[in-house]
Amino acid sequence: MAPADQLISVRQGAALLQISVPTFWRRVSDxxxxxxxxVGSLSRWPQSEILAVIERAKAARSEAA
Structure with a gap:
């Protein structure tokens, strides 16, 4: 059985992307x-989805070069 994908908070996600919390929410909106x-009233993101955002940005950078 594969390990569970850790759920992270908005602050943890913003820190991982090195952006502010308001910018994180703007990126969710767009x-x-x-x-x-x-999860109840909490908003959480699978860590793998945030890491995928980074990978997409890296791929887009490579394609633009």
Missing amino acids: GTIPKPVK
């Missing part, structure tokens, strides 16, 4: 970052 998983 679709750059996926919408959160709701």
